[in-house]
Amino acid sequence: xxxxxxxxxxxxxxxxxxxxxxxxxxxxxxxxxxxxxxxxxxxxxxxxxxxxxxxxxxxxxxxxxxxxxxxxxxxxxxxxxxxxxxxxxxxxxxxxxxxxxxxxxxxxxxxxxxxxxxxxxxxxxxxxxxxxxxxxxxxxxxxxxxxxxxxxxxxxxxxxxxxxxxxxxxxxxxxxxxxxxxxxxxxxxxxxxxxxxxxxxxxxxxxxxxxxxxxx
Amino acid sequence: xxxxxxxxxxxxxxxxxxxxxxxxxxxxxxxxxxxxxxxxxxxxxxxxxxxxxxxxxxxxxxxxxxxxxxxxxxxxxxxxxxxxxxxxxxxxxxxxxxxxxxxxxxxxxxxxxxxxxxxxxxxxxxxxxxxxxxxxxxxxxxxxxxxxxxxxxxxxxxxxxxxxxxxxxxxxxxxxxxxxxxxxxxxxxxxxxxxxxxxxxxxxxxxxxxxxxxxx
DNA sequence: TATAAAGTTTAGCCAAGGCTAAACTTAAAT
DNA sequence: ATTTAAGTTTAGCCTTGGCTAAACTTTATA
Numbered sequence: 001x002x003x004x005x006x007x008x009x010x011x012x013x014x015x016x017x018x019x020x021x022x023x024x025x026x027x028x029x030x031x032x033x034x035x036x037x038x039x040x041x042x043x044x045x046x047x048x049x050x051x052x053x054x055x056x057x058x059x060x061x062x063x064x065x066x067x068x069x070x071x072x073x074x075x076x077x078x079x080x081x082x083x084x085x086x087x088x089x090x091x092x093x094x095x096x097x098x099x100x101x102x103x104x105x106x107x108x109x110x111x112x113x114x115x116x117x118x119x120x121x122x123x124x125x126x127x128x129x130x131x132x133x134x135x136x137x138x139x140x141x142x143x144x145x146x147x148x149x150x151x152x153x154x155x156x157x158x159x160x161x162x163x164x165x166x167x168x169x170x171x172x173x174x175x176x177x178x179x180x181x182x183x184x185x186x187x188x189x190x191x192x193x194x195x196x197x198x199x200x201x202x203x204x205x206x207x208x209x210x211x212x213x214x215x216x
Numbered sequence: 217x218x219x220x221x222x223x224x225x226x227x228x229x230x231x232x233x234x235x236x237x238x239x240x241x242x243x244x245x246x247x248x249x250x251x252x253x254x255x256x257x258x259x260x261x262x263x264x265x266x267x268x269x270x271x272x273x274x275x276x277x278x279x280x281x282x283x284x285x286x287x288x289x290x291x292x293x294x295x296x297x298x299x300x301x302x303x304x305x306x307x308x309x310x311x312x313x314x315x316x317x318x319x320x321x322x323x324x325x326x327x328x329x330x331x332x333x334x335x336x337x338x339x340x341x342x343x344x345x346x347x348x349x350x351x352x353x354x355x356x357x358x359x360x361x362x363x364x365x366x367x368x369x370x371x372x373x374x375x376x377x378x379x380x381x382x383x384x385x386x387x388x389x390x391x392x393x394x395x396x397x398x399x400x401x402x403x404x405x406x407x408x409x410x411x412x413x414x415x416x417x418x419x420x421x422x423x424x425x426x427x428x429x430x431x432x
Numbered sequence: 433t434a435t436a437a438a439g440t441t442t443a444g445c446c447a448a449g450g451c452t453a454a455a456c457t458t459a460a461a462t
Numbered sequence: 463a464t465t466t467a468a469g470t471t472t473a474g475c476c477t478t479g480g481c482t483a484a485a486c487t488t489t490a491t492a
Contacts, residue, residue: 003448005449005450022469023469023471024468024469024470032451033451034469034470035450035452035453035472035473036449036451037470038470038471038472039449039471040449040450043448054470054471055456055457055458055469055470055471056470081301085297085331086324086327086328086331088324092323095321096323096324099319099320099321100316100320102319103316103318103319104315107308108304111302219478219479221478221479238439239441240439240440248479248481249480249481249482250440250441251440251441251442251443251482251483252479252480253440254440254441255441255442255479255480256478256479256480259479270440271439271440271488
């Protein structure tokens with residue numbers, strides 16, 4: 001069993017990867033100081049979980065990636081489970097799962113997966129890695145790069161910022177919803193979408209985190 | 217938020233209390249060395265969670281007890297929730313709840329309590345403290361001290377040893393079951409019970425942990 | 433009541449995982 | 463091509479929560 005701190009480092013490197021992740025970037029993502037990151041990355045390198053090139057950055061070894069995917073699997077299964085059973089809102093799920101993911105045994109993980117019927121996506125539409133790290137569904141496109149005047153299906157929304165989740169929810173944007181880009185602002189990348197007979201303006205930073213699929 | 221270690225110390229002192237708990241007793245319950253206990257107990261005393269009389273023992277202050285009860289509440293709610301949703305066996309519940317109890321937010325705690333309809337007992341029959349530490353149902357008697365030839369209702373079985381839980385389960389003994397003491401062994405305190413038309417012999421150490429109620 | 437045994441505490445050590453301040457690299461800008 | 467700025471690493475410190483070994487109390491026994 002790895003410590004909570006180690007699991008958090010691996011998960012962050014995975015999220016910020018797959019290319020080399022800088023010390024500062026990792027530090028701000030984990031909310032610690034860069035010096036702490038350097039020290040921990042050295043330990044993770046010793047442990048064979050991370051490859052580190054001094055002054056360049058860090059990336060996961062295949063062993064590290066497997067462990068990161070296991071944490072992500074637990075996180076996303078928990079989100080799905082809490083949503084299904086307790087009906088928690090999409091904006092509350094992330095924070096709760098973030099805590100619980102480190103305390104989930106293999107047995108409970110698979111009991112939950114069975115209960116849920118081995119789902120492939122969590123309530124934000126994010127793909128749930130399989131028990132051995134298999135990850136499908138990474139083919140969804142950012143809304144920011146999608147064509148205009150075509151019917152698109154929302155596949156994934158971001159999970160880590162509950163104010164963004166709830167803003168999207170309030171504007172009718174969540175996995176499964178159909179929308180169409182009507183126009184875009186060439187200066188700031190903002191997008192005007194028609195969703196459910198309303199026009200919603202989405203900033204480019206949010207649009208790059210909403211993933212869609214074209215066919216369907 | 218208290219650390220996991222602190223929550224575990226408070227919970228153990230609560231379980232072993234309410235009278236002063238010795239260093240060694242606490243150490244073996246927590247699976248650490250006595251010297252570690254002394255050190256931590258001093259810290260807890262500084263924090264106002266524990267009263268400590270050197271060479272005598274430790275007990276909870278009212279603030280410490282409130283915190284201990286909060287941990288116990290989380291533990292027992294989780295056991296009930298996991299039993300209800302996933303159908304985990306009584307023998308698996310304790311170990312899972314033990315881990316998760318430290319990662320449960322107030323919000324999730326109350327969402328679970330609401331979902332369950334604010335239950336008063338967990339699947340082992342142990343009373344669940346209320347959100348402010350209210351604890352009912354402490355009137356159940358140990359089976360070891362109960363009269364013979366009377367119909368008794370099993371109220372509580374121990375939770376921390378899964379082999380005991382599953383042994384009891386396999387012998388038809390769990391909360392709600394009726395039984396009758398037919399004879400007892402005056403030397404070792406063992407008890408012969410009729411339960412469900414079978415005779416089951418229960419050792420005195422287990423019998424002191426099974427709690428019953430006389431009036432039904 | 434003196435002494436041995438049992439239990440408790442103190443002292444000092446260690447690893448994990450943070451931090452700050454200072455040194456060092458690399459990249460950018462004159 | 464230098465200098466500066468930005469990013470990274472090193473060095474050294476701190477707290478938490480373990481440990482062992484030695485000292486100290488208390489309790490039980492002779």
